[in-house]
Amino acid sequence: MSTALIHAADSGIRLDLQPVDYVMLVIYFAVVIGIGFIARRRVKTSMDFFLSGRSMPAWITGLAFVSANLGATEILGMAANGAQYGIATLHYYLVGAVPAMVFLGLVMMPFYYGSKVRSVPEFMLRRFGKAPHLVNSIAFAVSNVLIAGINLFAMAIVIEAMLGWPEWTAILASAAFVLVYITLGGLSSAIYNEVMQFFVIVAGLVPLTIVGLNRVGGWGGLMDAFNKTETGGKLHAWAGTGIGDVTNPLGANWLAIVLGLGFVLGFGYWTTNFTEVQRAFSAKNMSAARRTPLVGAFPKLFIPFIVVVPGLIAAAVLGNQLAGAGDSGLTYNDAIPKLIQMYLPTGVLGVAVTGLLASFMAGMAANVSSFNTVFTYDIWQRYIRKDRPDDYYLKVGRWVTVIGIVISIGTAFIAAGAQNIMAYLQTLFSFFNAPLFGVFILGLIWKRMTSSGALWSYIAGIIAPAVIFVLYQFNKDWFNGSDIAETMYGAMISFGTVLIVGVAISLLTKPKPVSELTGLVYGVGKIDVTSDAVAGDTKWYRSPALLGTGALVLCVALYLPFL
């Protein structure tokens, strides 16, 4: 979902941590391990390990939902986008995330949670059968273990630059932490740590933003700084996005932003990526599952104020140093670490560094905890070793976690050997979500969609954007020469391919009987969203429709000052 981190190791963002800062770091990670042991006592079945026994309240799953996405590439990448492209970065939140979260909570979650599937690939199995399920499971498992490696590597580079630890120490140390707490407590550990991480990173970034704004003379001073230079375009989200008249820094017109980034990439990522959706599956009942992405939408609306705004401040203060001018050794990705170095004294510094390290680690843990679930339930139990007792799968899950992390360390070192492929990998993996979303949305609204239609449109939807991507490497003047715009068009092309191929093949093949589609297709059967409700679910402020509408209204309102 964001630009990658390519980074000179000897950059000028080394932080001066005092013993008290390290004390806070040590306390945090001691608590993390402690949570692993506490969570372990409650892990008795494989459902406890993989889905927290479906016991979590909505505020926890909702914060974990946002937090699972708040890893190294997201925080540093979005601040980098803020510094490089300005206010237009808001699109990633207000068009690219929140509407999709609302859609997931209001429309898709009843199908997911109501069918009691344990993973997103398992929904594919219920709706379309084995062939597309197998492709989906393998694609998810492989891409997730690779992404975990990239996250691990991105984190190691930043830790090396900020703290001076050698890359391999950082990689092994963080992998070991994730290994211990996920193997012990499974998804519960991951989710608890995501929620803690969320609050600590906020506690670190809020002071950074306040001090940064103070130093540039407040919001007005920040605006003046941009208006004095030719970069005034950075202060507008929608100006210069006319079709055929693209002058905004992103290089994309409004159609590409709304359809590509918002509808296909955003909906694809937030509604079909099991790493995210798994948090909602762990909720205690249907009401809490539906509220998970809706509760998550509200913090998501305000994260740009502590991530993108520091990016803007860095751009105003450091100017073209962030683009590497004057041998600064800096890149846009250094926006937040550089501000931390310049502005935060010992004390708050420890909180901020702890928050950053925690979020990097939680991002990787999220990949690992969804990987082990899909591998164990969807591949191992379904195709390799069926019908074993439950504790067998619990044991397999723990071993798969170990193996997944070891492979991630391997892929981290591969990423280390070829740093410039990281941006491309991120881009490619985001394409896995676009075709999956196409298949799901078609399958949800159209009961005539067949298993072969799903399989071949899914595969075609993966190949099409890959072809576009390769062609773009040879024709860099396409898409206004913007890598970001390329991902938006690629996603739209992938989605369109799925629709065309899916409809064509479905019309030629035999559909499943309607009797087998109850609760899996819109309008076939009725999903009872209140049967498992508990006292309190009916309070007015817990209404999914109200929460969803509120989030969308805020989306529009937050754009108004920055048109």
Next chain:
Amino acid sequence: MSDNENRELTAEEQSEVDSTRRFDLRRILGGLFVLYGVIVFITGIVTIGGTDELKRTGGIAINLWTGAAMFVVGLLFFLWDRLSPVPAEDILHSEKLEADEKERDEAEGLISDK
């Protein structure tokens, strides 16, 4: 579900409820934030005169403010936990749900593969 709201819990159920509540995430967060708040605030008192802290922040005593704010947030987590503990019904309900799901999984091995 609502019919067992008022009944007495058995000793076993009560200990299940207690052990779940003892490690409520809000207590862990509350403890962490109170502790961090104290550490950051004291660091602020100790360092504010002797370092370039105020020059860096443009005059804001950021450690004192952040420390105090984290301390208050920590207390609010404890207060929230005190005011609305996880309902016993929810804790026991999730145990029961697990048993149901296990049953379903066992049946599923036979019916869902086509």
